[in-house]
Amino acid sequence: MMIKLHEEKMATKRAIWVVFSRSKILVREQDKTVPIGLISDFPFLAAYSDSIHQLPPLNETAHKEMPVFVVDLGSQRFDEPGWERASLRQLLYSEPGAAFSIFGRAWQYVHFIRTHQFCGQCGAKTELVSWEMAVHCHQCQHRSYPRVSPCIIVSIHNRKQILLARGVRHKEANMYSTLAGFVESGEDLEQAVHREVFEEVGVKVKNLQYFGSQPWPFPHSLMIGFIAEYDSGDIKCQENEIDDAQWFDAECLPNIPPRLSIAGKLIEKTLSLIADK
Structure with missing residues:
Protein backbone atom coordinates (compact mmCIF):
# COMPACT_ATOMS: atom_id res chain seq x y z
CA MET A 1 0.00 0.00 0.00
CA HIS A 116 0.16 0.39 -15.03
CA GLN A 117 -1.86 3.43 -16.04
CA PHE A 118 -3.94 1.22 -18.33
CA CYS A 119 -5.43 -2.21 -17.75
CA GLY A 120 -3.37 -5.08 -19.14
CA GLN A 121 -6.55 -7.09 -19.69
CA CYS A 122 -8.94 -4.69 -21.46
CA GLY A 123 -6.90 -1.51 -22.01
CA ALA A 124 -9.13 0.82 -19.98
CA LYS A 125 -7.73 3.53 -17.70
CA THR A 126 -6.87 2.25 -14.22
CA GLU A 127 -7.20 3.96 -10.85
CA LEU A 128 -4.87 3.75 -7.87
CA VAL A 129 -6.40 1.80 -4.97
CA SER A 130 -6.34 3.91 -1.80
CA TRP A 131 -5.97 1.16 0.84
CA GLU A 132 -3.34 -1.09 -0.80
CA MET A 133 -0.56 -0.82 -3.37
CA ALA A 134 -2.54 -1.76 -6.46
CA VAL A 135 -4.33 -0.33 -9.47
CA HIS A 136 -7.87 -1.32 -10.37
CA CYS A 137 -9.79 -1.37 -13.63
CA HIS A 138 -13.46 -0.51 -13.11
CA GLN A 139 -14.38 -1.70 -16.59
CA CYS A 140 -13.35 -5.37 -16.26
CA GLN A 141 -12.53 -5.45 -12.50
CA HIS A 142 -8.95 -6.58 -13.10
CA ARG A 143 -6.55 -5.57 -10.33
CA SER A 144 -2.76 -5.36 -10.70
CA TYR A 145 -0.06 -5.36 -8.02
CA PRO A 146 3.62 -4.38 -8.19
CA ARG A 147 5.69 -6.88 -10.06
CA VAL A 148 8.43 -8.71 -8.14
CA SER A 149 10.89 -10.69 -10.27
CA PRO A 150 12.80 -13.44 -8.39
CA CYS A 151 16.46 -13.59 -9.31
CA ILE A 152 19.09 -15.99 -7.97
CA ILE A 153 22.60 -14.78 -7.15
CA VAL A 154 25.32 -17.26 -6.28
CA SER A 155 28.89 -17.17 -5.02
CA ILE A 156 31.04 -20.17 -6.02
CA HIS A 157 34.20 -21.47 -4.36
CA ASN A 158 36.48 -24.51 -4.71
CA ARG A 159 37.60 -24.45 -1.06
CA LYS A 160 40.65 -22.39 -2.01
CA GLN A 161 39.49 -19.71 -4.45
CA ILE A 162 36.35 -17.80 -5.39
CA LEU A 163 34.93 -17.68 -8.91
CA LEU A 164 34.08 -14.13 -10.03
CA ALA A 165 32.86 -12.92 -13.40
CA ARG A 166 32.82 -9.61 -15.23
CA GLY A 167 29.62 -9.04 -17.14
CA VAL A 168 29.59 -7.44 -20.56
CA ARG A 169 27.72 -4.44 -19.11
CA HIS A 170 30.40 -3.97 -16.44
CA LYS A 171 33.37 -4.22 -18.76
CA GLU A 172 34.17 -0.50 -18.68
CA ALA A 173 33.91 -0.35 -14.87
CA ASN A 174 36.09 -3.48 -14.70
CA MET A 175 33.96 -4.86 -11.87
CA TYR A 176 33.86 -8.58 -11.11
CA SER A 177 30.99 -10.07 -9.17
CA THR A 178 28.99 -13.18 -8.40
CA LEU A 179 26.75 -14.83 -10.97
CA ALA A 180 23.06 -13.97 -11.14
CA GLY A 181 20.02 -14.55 -13.30
CA PHE A 182 16.23 -14.49 -13.36
CA VAL A 183 14.21 -17.52 -12.29
CA GLU A 184 12.24 -18.89 -15.22
CA SER A 185 8.58 -19.93 -15.12
CA GLY A 186 8.11 -23.40 -13.62
CA GLU A 187 11.64 -23.44 -12.19
CA ASP A 188 12.58 -23.70 -8.53
CA LEU A 189 15.43 -21.63 -7.06
CA GLU A 190 17.94 -24.49 -6.96
CA GLN A 191 17.27 -25.38 -10.59
CA ALA A 192 17.80 -21.75 -11.51
CA VAL A 193 21.19 -21.71 -9.76
CA HIS A 194 22.44 -24.80 -11.60
CA ARG A 195 21.13 -23.59 -14.96
CA GLU A 196 22.46 -20.03 -14.69
CA VAL A 197 25.91 -21.12 -13.52
CA PHE A 198 26.28 -23.64 -16.33
CA GLU A 199 24.95 -21.21 -18.95
CA GLU A 200 27.16 -18.32 -17.90
CA VAL A 201 30.48 -19.99 -17.04
CA GLY A 202 30.13 -23.64 -18.09
CA VAL A 203 30.75 -25.26 -14.70
CA LYS A 204 28.63 -27.42 -12.42
CA VAL A 205 28.15 -26.76 -8.70
CA LYS A 206 27.07 -28.73 -5.64
CA ASN A 207 26.24 -28.29 -1.93
CA LEU A 208 24.04 -25.22 -2.35
CA GLN A 209 23.47 -23.23 0.83
CA TYR A 210 20.88 -20.49 1.16
CA PHE A 211 22.49 -17.20 2.20
CA GLY A 212 19.81 -14.50 2.27
CA SER A 213 17.80 -12.15 0.09
CA GLN A 214 17.68 -8.48 -0.87
CA PRO A 215 15.21 -6.37 -2.86
CA TRP A 216 16.99 -4.89 -5.85
CA PRO A 217 15.10 -2.03 -7.55
CA PHE A 218 16.46 -2.34 -11.10
CA PRO A 219 13.63 -2.20 -11.61
CA HIS A 220 11.79 -4.77 -9.44
CA SER A 221 13.97 -7.77 -8.60
CA LEU A 222 14.20 -9.84 -5.44
CA MET A 223 17.71 -11.27 -5.21
CA ILE A 224 17.86 -14.69 -3.51
CA GLY A 225 21.43 -15.52 -2.55
CA PHE A 226 23.23 -18.88 -2.42
CA ILE A 227 26.75 -20.10 -1.76
CA ALA A 228 27.78 -23.12 -3.83
CA GLU A 229 30.80 -25.37 -4.08
CA TYR A 230 32.47 -26.08 -7.41
CA ASP A 231 31.80 -29.60 -8.74
CA SER A 232 33.21 -29.98 -12.24
CA GLY A 233 33.92 -28.35 -15.60
CA ASP A 234 36.18 -25.70 -17.08
CA ILE A 235 35.25 -22.04 -17.27
CA LYS A 236 33.65 -21.12 -20.58
CA CYS A 237 32.09 -17.65 -20.68
CA GLN A 238 28.65 -17.20 -22.20
CA GLU A 239 28.89 -14.99 -25.26
CA ASN A 240 27.14 -11.61 -25.02
CA GLU A 241 26.69 -12.04 -21.24
CA ILE A 242 30.06 -12.69 -19.57
CA ASP A 243 33.17 -10.86 -20.68
CA ASP A 244 35.56 -12.69 -18.35
CA ALA A 245 35.46 -15.16 -15.45
CA GLN A 246 38.33 -16.41 -13.29
CA TRP A 247 39.24 -18.09 -10.02
CA PHE A 248 40.68 -15.56 -7.56
CA ASP A 249 42.72 -15.92 -4.41
CA ALA A 250 41.41 -14.03 -1.39
CA GLU A 251 44.57 -11.90 -1.37
CA CYS A 252 44.30 -10.91 -5.06
CA LEU A 253 40.71 -9.84 -5.60
CA PRO A 254 39.68 -7.62 -8.52
CA ASN A 255 37.31 -4.65 -8.24
CA ILE A 256 34.17 -6.03 -6.54
CA PRO A 257 30.74 -4.66 -5.50
CA PRO A 258 30.38 -2.78 -2.19
CA ARG A 259 29.29 -4.71 0.89
CA LEU A 260 25.95 -2.89 0.90
CA SER A 261 24.82 -5.08 -2.00
CA ILE A 262 24.01 -8.76 -1.57
CA ALA A 263 26.80 -9.54 -4.06
CA GLY A 264 29.31 -7.85 -1.77
CA LYS A 265 27.95 -9.69 1.26
CA LEU A 266 28.10 -13.02 -0.56
CA ILE A 267 31.71 -12.46 -1.54
CA GLU A 268 32.64 -11.50 2.02
CA LYS A 269 30.96 -14.63 3.45
CA THR A 270 32.53 -16.91 0.85
CA LEU A 271 35.99 -15.55 1.55
CA SER A 272 35.50 -16.26 5.25
CA LEU A 273 34.53 -19.85 4.43
CA ILE A 274 37.65 -20.28 2.31
CA ALA A 275 39.81 -18.92 5.12
CA ASP A 276 38.39 -21.54 7.50
CA LYS A 277 39.19 -24.49 5.21
Whole structure:
Protein backbone atom coordinates (compact mmCIF):
# COMPACT_ATOMS: atom_id res chain seq x y z
CA MET A 1 0.00 0.00 0.00
CA MET A 2 1.04 3.61 -0.59
CA ILE A 3 -1.05 6.10 1.36
CA LYS A 4 -2.60 9.12 -0.40
CA LEU A 5 -2.47 12.17 1.85
CA HIS A 6 -4.60 15.27 2.26
CA GLU A 7 -2.84 18.64 2.14
CA GLU A 8 -3.55 19.51 5.77
CA LYS A 9 -1.82 16.32 6.93
CA MET A 10 1.20 16.91 4.74
CA ALA A 11 1.55 20.48 5.98
CA THR A 12 2.10 19.34 9.56
CA LYS A 13 4.42 16.40 8.90
CA ARG A 14 8.18 16.79 8.84
CA ALA A 15 9.28 14.07 6.45
CA ILE A 16 11.83 12.64 4.06
CA TRP A 17 10.89 13.67 0.50
CA VAL A 18 11.86 11.25 -2.26
CA VAL A 19 11.17 13.21 -5.43
CA PHE A 20 11.59 11.45 -8.77
CA SER A 21 12.31 13.30 -11.98
CA ARG A 22 12.33 10.75 -14.78
CA SER A 23 14.48 7.93 -13.34
CA LYS A 24 16.52 10.10 -10.99
CA ILE A 25 16.01 11.56 -7.49
CA LEU A 26 16.21 15.23 -6.57
CA VAL A 27 18.99 16.08 -4.11
CA ARG A 28 20.37 19.31 -2.71
CA GLU A 29 23.09 20.58 -4.99
CA GLN A 30 25.44 21.52 -2.15
CA ASP A 31 25.53 18.33 -0.08
CA LYS A 32 23.83 15.79 -2.40
CA THR A 33 21.21 14.91 0.24
CA VAL A 34 17.53 14.08 -0.13
CA PRO A 35 15.30 16.89 1.25
CA ILE A 36 13.90 16.61 4.79
CA GLY A 37 11.28 19.00 6.19
CA LEU A 38 7.71 20.25 5.79
CA ILE A 39 6.13 20.57 2.37
CA SER A 40 6.15 24.35 2.89
CA ASP A 41 9.95 24.18 2.93
CA PHE A 42 9.88 23.12 -0.73
CA PRO A 43 7.60 25.54 -2.65
CA PHE A 44 8.21 23.77 -5.96
CA LEU A 45 6.21 20.75 -4.67
CA ALA A 46 2.98 22.77 -4.33
CA ALA A 47 2.02 22.02 -7.92
CA TYR A 48 2.26 18.27 -7.26
CA SER A 49 0.14 17.99 -4.10
CA ASP A 50 -2.22 15.52 -5.81
CA SER A 51 0.70 13.24 -6.68
CA ILE A 52 2.20 12.91 -3.19
CA HIS A 53 1.95 9.58 -1.41
CA GLN A 54 3.32 8.29 1.87
CA LEU A 55 5.55 5.25 1.70
CA PRO A 56 4.15 2.78 4.27
CA PRO A 57 6.54 1.48 6.94
CA LEU A 58 7.64 -2.14 6.66
CA ASN A 59 7.45 -2.94 10.37
CA GLU A 60 6.17 -1.65 13.70
CA THR A 61 9.46 0.03 14.60
CA ALA A 62 9.41 2.04 11.38
CA HIS A 63 6.05 3.56 12.35
CA LYS A 64 7.87 5.66 14.95
CA GLU A 65 10.41 7.00 12.48
CA MET A 66 10.12 10.02 10.20
CA PRO A 67 7.54 9.47 7.44
CA VAL A 68 8.63 9.18 3.82
CA PHE A 69 6.70 11.02 1.11
CA VAL A 70 7.11 10.04 -2.52
CA VAL A 71 6.54 12.48 -5.38
CA ASP A 72 6.73 11.69 -9.08
CA LEU A 73 7.45 14.64 -11.40
CA GLY A 74 7.32 12.28 -14.36
CA SER A 75 9.26 13.37 -17.43
CA GLN A 76 8.93 17.08 -16.77
CA ARG A 77 12.14 19.08 -16.94
CA PHE A 78 13.28 20.33 -13.52
CA ASP A 79 15.57 23.36 -13.27
CA GLU A 80 14.95 24.64 -9.73
CA PRO A 81 18.04 26.51 -8.38
CA GLY A 82 19.92 24.64 -5.66
CA TRP A 83 18.78 21.20 -6.78
CA GLU A 84 20.13 18.51 -9.04
CA ARG A 85 19.22 14.97 -10.05
CA ALA A 86 21.16 11.95 -8.80
CA SER A 87 20.89 8.40 -10.08
CA LEU A 88 19.20 5.79 -7.93
CA ARG A 89 22.26 3.53 -8.04
CA GLN A 90 24.50 6.41 -6.91
CA LEU A 91 22.31 7.10 -3.86
CA LEU A 92 21.93 3.43 -2.97
CA TYR A 93 25.70 3.05 -2.73
CA SER A 94 26.42 6.34 -0.98
CA GLU A 95 23.67 6.36 1.67
CA PRO A 96 23.36 4.15 4.78
CA GLY A 97 21.50 0.85 4.72
CA ALA A 98 18.15 2.31 5.78
CA ALA A 99 18.20 4.67 2.80
CA PHE A 100 18.79 1.69 0.52
CA SER A 101 15.40 0.30 1.54
CA ILE A 102 13.62 3.66 1.31
CA PHE A 103 14.91 4.65 -2.13
CA GLY A 104 14.54 1.17 -3.54
CA ARG A 105 10.93 0.74 -2.42
CA ALA A 106 10.01 4.26 -3.51
CA TRP A 107 11.34 3.66 -7.02
CA GLN A 108 9.54 0.33 -7.33
CA TYR A 109 6.24 2.00 -6.40
CA VAL A 110 6.77 4.86 -8.84
CA HIS A 111 7.80 2.48 -11.62
CA PHE A 112 4.68 0.37 -10.96
CA ILE A 113 2.32 3.34 -11.17
CA ARG A 114 3.99 4.64 -14.32
CA THR A 115 3.71 1.30 -16.11
CA HIS A 116 0.16 0.39 -15.03
CA GLN A 117 -1.86 3.43 -16.04
CA PHE A 118 -3.94 1.22 -18.33
CA CYS A 119 -5.43 -2.21 -17.75
CA GLY A 120 -3.37 -5.08 -19.14
CA GLN A 121 -6.55 -7.09 -19.69
CA CYS A 122 -8.94 -4.69 -21.46
CA GLY A 123 -6.90 -1.51 -22.01
CA ALA A 124 -9.13 0.82 -19.98
CA LYS A 125 -7.73 3.53 -17.70
CA THR A 126 -6.87 2.25 -14.22
CA GLU A 127 -7.20 3.96 -10.85
CA LEU A 128 -4.87 3.75 -7.87
CA VAL A 129 -6.40 1.80 -4.97
CA SER A 130 -6.34 3.91 -1.80
CA TRP A 131 -5.97 1.16 0.84
CA GLU A 132 -3.34 -1.09 -0.80
CA MET A 133 -0.56 -0.82 -3.37
CA ALA A 134 -2.54 -1.76 -6.46
CA VAL A 135 -4.33 -0.33 -9.47
CA HIS A 136 -7.87 -1.32 -10.37
CA CYS A 137 -9.79 -1.37 -13.63
CA HIS A 138 -13.46 -0.51 -13.11
CA GLN A 139 -14.38 -1.70 -16.59
CA CYS A 140 -13.35 -5.37 -16.26
CA GLN A 141 -12.53 -5.45 -12.50
CA HIS A 142 -8.95 -6.58 -13.10
CA ARG A 143 -6.55 -5.57 -10.33
CA SER A 144 -2.76 -5.36 -10.70
CA TYR A 145 -0.06 -5.36 -8.02
CA PRO A 146 3.62 -4.38 -8.19
CA ARG A 147 5.69 -6.88 -10.06
CA VAL A 148 8.43 -8.71 -8.14
CA SER A 149 10.89 -10.69 -10.27
CA PRO A 150 12.80 -13.44 -8.39
CA CYS A 151 16.46 -13.59 -9.31
CA ILE A 152 19.09 -15.99 -7.97
CA ILE A 153 22.60 -14.78 -7.15
CA VAL A 154 25.32 -17.26 -6.28
CA SER A 155 28.89 -17.17 -5.02
CA ILE A 156 31.04 -20.17 -6.02
CA HIS A 157 34.20 -21.47 -4.36
CA ASN A 158 36.48 -24.51 -4.71
CA ARG A 159 37.60 -24.45 -1.06
CA LYS A 160 40.65 -22.39 -2.01
CA GLN A 161 39.49 -19.71 -4.45
CA ILE A 162 36.35 -17.80 -5.39
CA LEU A 163 34.93 -17.68 -8.91
CA LEU A 164 34.08 -14.13 -10.03
CA ALA A 165 32.86 -12.92 -13.40
CA ARG A 166 32.82 -9.61 -15.23
CA GLY A 167 29.62 -9.04 -17.14
CA VAL A 168 29.59 -7.44 -20.56
CA ARG A 169 27.72 -4.44 -19.11
CA HIS A 170 30.40 -3.97 -16.44
CA LYS A 171 33.37 -4.22 -18.76
CA GLU A 172 34.17 -0.50 -18.68
CA ALA A 173 33.91 -0.35 -14.87
CA ASN A 174 36.09 -3.48 -14.70
CA MET A 175 33.96 -4.86 -11.87
CA TYR A 176 33.86 -8.58 -11.11
CA SER A 177 30.99 -10.07 -9.17
CA THR A 178 28.99 -13.18 -8.40
CA LEU A 179 26.75 -14.83 -10.97
CA ALA A 180 23.06 -13.97 -11.14
CA GLY A 181 20.02 -14.55 -13.30
CA PHE A 182 16.23 -14.49 -13.36
CA VAL A 183 14.21 -17.52 -12.29
CA GLU A 184 12.24 -18.89 -15.22
CA SER A 185 8.58 -19.93 -15.12
CA GLY A 186 8.11 -23.40 -13.62
CA GLU A 187 11.64 -23.44 -12.19
CA ASP A 188 12.58 -23.70 -8.53
CA LEU A 189 15.43 -21.63 -7.06
CA GLU A 190 17.94 -24.49 -6.96
CA GLN A 191 17.27 -25.38 -10.59
CA ALA A 192 17.80 -21.75 -11.51
CA VAL A 193 21.19 -21.71 -9.76
CA HIS A 194 22.44 -24.80 -11.60
CA ARG A 195 21.13 -23.59 -14.96
CA GLU A 196 22.46 -20.03 -14.69
CA VAL A 197 25.91 -21.12 -13.52
CA PHE A 198 26.28 -23.64 -16.33
CA GLU A 199 24.95 -21.21 -18.95
CA GLU A 200 27.16 -18.32 -17.90
CA VAL A 201 30.48 -19.99 -17.04
CA GLY A 202 30.13 -23.64 -18.09
CA VAL A 203 30.75 -25.26 -14.70
CA LYS A 204 28.63 -27.42 -12.42
CA VAL A 205 28.15 -26.76 -8.70
CA LYS A 206 27.07 -28.73 -5.64
CA ASN A 207 26.24 -28.29 -1.93
CA LEU A 208 24.04 -25.22 -2.35
CA GLN A 209 23.47 -23.23 0.83
CA TYR A 210 20.88 -20.49 1.16
CA PHE A 211 22.49 -17.20 2.20
CA GLY A 212 19.81 -14.50 2.27
CA SER A 213 17.80 -12.15 0.09
CA GLN A 214 17.68 -8.48 -0.87
CA PRO A 215 15.21 -6.37 -2.86
CA TRP A 216 16.99 -4.89 -5.85
CA PRO A 217 15.10 -2.03 -7.55
CA PHE A 218 16.46 -2.34 -11.10
CA PRO A 219 13.63 -2.20 -11.61
CA HIS A 220 11.79 -4.77 -9.44
CA SER A 221 13.97 -7.77 -8.60
CA LEU A 222 14.20 -9.84 -5.44
CA MET A 223 17.71 -11.27 -5.21
CA ILE A 224 17.86 -14.69 -3.51
CA GLY A 225 21.43 -15.52 -2.55
CA PHE A 226 23.23 -18.88 -2.42
CA ILE A 227 26.75 -20.10 -1.76
CA ALA A 228 27.78 -23.12 -3.83
CA GLU A 229 30.80 -25.37 -4.08
CA TYR A 230 32.47 -26.08 -7.41
CA ASP A 231 31.80 -29.60 -8.74
CA SER A 232 33.21 -29.98 -12.24
CA GLY A 233 33.92 -28.35 -15.60
CA ASP A 234 36.18 -25.70 -17.08
CA ILE A 235 35.25 -22.04 -17.27
CA LYS A 236 33.65 -21.12 -20.58
CA CYS A 237 32.09 -17.65 -20.68
CA GLN A 238 28.65 -17.20 -22.20
CA GLU A 239 28.89 -14.99 -25.26
CA ASN A 240 27.14 -11.61 -25.02
CA GLU A 241 26.69 -12.04 -21.24
CA ILE A 242 30.06 -12.69 -19.57
CA ASP A 243 33.17 -10.86 -20.68
CA ASP A 244 35.56 -12.69 -18.35
CA ALA A 245 35.46 -15.16 -15.45
CA GLN A 246 38.33 -16.41 -13.29
CA TRP A 247 39.24 -18.09 -10.02
CA PHE A 248 40.68 -15.56 -7.56
CA ASP A 249 42.72 -15.92 -4.41
CA ALA A 250 41.41 -14.03 -1.39
CA GLU A 251 44.57 -11.90 -1.37
CA CYS A 252 44.30 -10.91 -5.06
CA LEU A 253 40.71 -9.84 -5.60
CA PRO A 254 39.68 -7.62 -8.52
CA ASN A 255 37.31 -4.65 -8.24
CA ILE A 256 34.17 -6.03 -6.54
CA PRO A 257 30.74 -4.66 -5.50
CA PRO A 258 30.38 -2.78 -2.19
CA ARG A 259 29.29 -4.71 0.89
CA LEU A 260 25.95 -2.89 0.90
CA SER A 261 24.82 -5.08 -2.00
CA ILE A 262 24.01 -8.76 -1.57
CA ALA A 263 26.80 -9.54 -4.06
CA GLY A 264 29.31 -7.85 -1.77
CA LYS A 265 27.95 -9.69 1.26
CA LEU A 266 28.10 -13.02 -0.56
CA ILE A 267 31.71 -12.46 -1.54
CA GLU A 268 32.64 -11.50 2.02
CA LYS A 269 30.96 -14.63 3.45
CA THR A 270 32.53 -16.91 0.85
CA LEU A 271 35.99 -15.55 1.55
CA SER A 272 35.50 -16.26 5.25
CA LEU A 273 34.53 -19.85 4.43
CA ILE A 274 37.65 -20.28 2.31
CA ALA A 275 39.81 -18.92 5.12
CA ASP A 276 38.39 -21.54 7.50
CA LYS A 277 39.19 -24.49 5.21
